[in-house]
Amino acid sequence: MTDGLATRAARATPPAAARKIRGLSDRAIAWIFVAPTIFLLLAVNIFPLIWTIRLSFTNFRANRNREVEWVGLRNYERILTDSDIWLTMQATAHFLFWTIFFQVLIGFALAYLINKNFRGSPFWTTVIVLPMMLSPAVVGNFWTFLYQPQIGLFNYVVEFFTGIPASSFEMIGSVNLAPWSIVIVDTWMWTPFVMLICLAGLRSIPAYIYEAAEIDRASKWRQFWTITVPMVLPFLMLAVLFRGIENFKMFDLVVQLTGGGPGSVTELTSINLKREAFEKWRTGYASAYAIILFVTVFGLASIYVKALNAVKER
């Protein structure tokens, strides 16, 4: 039998080098393989995070050539006592809660219907999924036209169904309606995503469980609450987690749609943070702001993931 490639390579390796490699433990070799990734992670994730934490205690401005002063907790104090920031948080909470609420409700309902495998359901699945394939900036832009009180289709549709004159209300311009206008657009765009996850959950339920329930003469309503909902719940919770994190950092769609206005009623934290960091150039202040948001999201997400794991293990 002729020599294999490995044998030939071993023979060609100088004895010293071969001895060295042979002397390494499995753990050391593993570290050698993992080290580049860890180094990259440290460089692009951990170092910037530590640097941001450091900057958050200074008055640093990235657009100035002046001495950076240590200001202690002043940036944090300013942010947490600023009523405008709290209004921004409130706007974000409103957006977050209602978008997730509607997306889960409608997404689950659509998935439930599609799962019935009626005639043409693959076609309708494709149609429903279309909005989430578009760019958020494009969606924001064309919805500004749809919301136009004089020429926009949305107002005419509302007029058609409710009789409220189309030119009598402004979705984007009204303080009361603008927060709902962004909820509507985000729901329109991202409900299909929730629907797909729910659909995956529904299709993962084995048919024999329903058959067993039928044998036990459980009603459809009972089957829904005791089989469908508990078994889809981990998927639903995952969808909520994804949408929650995504919407907490929502920026492009809302900037295109309302620019944070009227006034500041749709100015979400990410828009506000961008203004502080890259328009006002208050780098130190914006770093503190970013750290507060990071801790909030990280904390809430950790709690949520624990709950998700608990549900999965049930």
Added chain:
Amino acid sequence: MNPTKYLAATALAAGTLTMAHGAAAEELTLCWAAWDPANALVELSKEFEAESGHTMNFEFVPWPNFADRMLNELNSGGKLCDLLIGDSQWIGGGAENGHYVKLNDFFDSEGISMDDFAPATVYAYSTWPKGSPNYYALPAMGDANGWFYRKDWFENEEIRAAYMEETGEELREPQSQQELMQIAKFFQEREIDGQTRYGVSIFTERGSEGITMGATGALYAWGFKYENEPGSYDMEGAVNSPEAVEALEFYKELYQCCTPPGYTDAYMEQSLDAFKSGQVAMAMNWFAFFPGLYADPNTGGDKIDFFVNPPQNVAASTLGGQGISVVSYSDKQDAALEYIKWFAQPEVQAKWWELGGYSAHNSVLQGDGFTDSAPFAGDFLTAMDGVQDFWQEPAYAELLLAMQKRLHDYIVADQGTAQEALDKLIEDWTETFEDEGKL
């Protein structure tokens, strides 16, 4: 021609060209906003290319993103722009942060005198600290916020009679801010030629500088001041004076009573669109757009006329316009300075005005027949006599964003009172000046 003579002539021509150029041909990039005057500058610059042998490239950014894009470029020490026609408010930051080349020595060596330019433009576009003889830009484009209206409607006998009946006054170019609102109310939702028309289009934009530039038109007319004493940063009683409160209430009422529906985030483009589509009787915008408006086949010519921002307590207009600066990070500063030298020539300035740019050179502005050279030329001169500008501090962006927020919250979002908006604005600005070490 025999070969010897031919070679000699070629050598002479080559030598002349080399001397004329004085330096190697460069590719210069000039950065500015994307708007009508920028196209005129492209046309004008062809002469510079022919004369100097340099090639001009242009980077024009739409107004809503102009400040963001260019200030980021400067702050990062970018080399994209060799020449920058930057907003007047950037001059403080440009000078203090070392973005712009100081031009005093260059002006002295080339015999360029700032006395040849309109004093208001030199003060606003070139100097830092304000009013000092430290020049960081050459006045490139004079501008102010002005007004235009449907002359054909104002001259229509039927409409005039209706106005007289409703107000007891003649319909004319408004002589005060209050008269402007009265006229706007008259036109609001009026049927003209079978269509519903509206009173005015004004600036309400939130994202960049729109609502501040619009509302200051009213504030300045009421006598608004940023400080009690120039340079003191003492704002209490000036920024929130009773006159300022009254002016802000006026602007809000004008927005609520007399703008087209959905007019909550409108700046230059939206104002032009509203007028050109025949929606509004009057509109505010920068003089820079007036040549284009006058040339418009549908609403220009005999159908349009122009007026200066009407006074209330004082005659004043919001300053626009820009100076041209050499970016300190450019590797082609010599060629960039060559462009400025060429641009400062009186004959180039005359051509600049002819093409649609607003020259700030005295030889143009004080030249024979300037006021008759365009229907808005006289108004431009009047406006430039009373222009006022926003803060030009290095922290201008922060100061501007605070004002954008407070004004939009009050005027468009209808939150709080004018007094509260201006009081909060003082708080914001005080915090900024404290951070800057100026208070």
